[in-house]
Amino acid sequence: MDEALEVVELVADSGLEEAFAWVLRIVGILCLLAGLGLWLGGFMNLLWMPALLIALGVFLLVAPQVLLFVAELTG
Numbered sequence: 001m002d003e004a005l006e007v008v009e010l011v012a013d014s015g016l017e018e019a020f021a022w023v024l025r026i027v028g029i030l031c032l033l034a035g036l037g038l039w040l041g042g043f044m045n046l047l048w049m050p051a052l053l054i055a056l057g058v059f060l061l062v063a064p065q066v067l068l069f070v071a072e073l074t075g
Contacts, residue, residue, distance in 0.1 A: 028060030
């Protein structure tokens with residue numbers, strides 16, 4: 001966890017936190033849409049793949065805000 005916070009602090013010090021957060025959000029939205037597309041148009045025996053993509057998408061949408069908030073609290 002300390003390594004992740006160091007990376008977030010490095011990104012925040014360089015002034016690229018908003019760009020980094022938006023890249024993660026865009027990737028999260030793409031994963032979320034891909035998971036929903038597989039779930040709606042896929043077979044019922046492959047439910048773990050869409051669920052994994054949806055969970056990853058939600059995580060990537062929330063993670064930048066949480067990491068930047070924790071970095072501001074600790075630093």
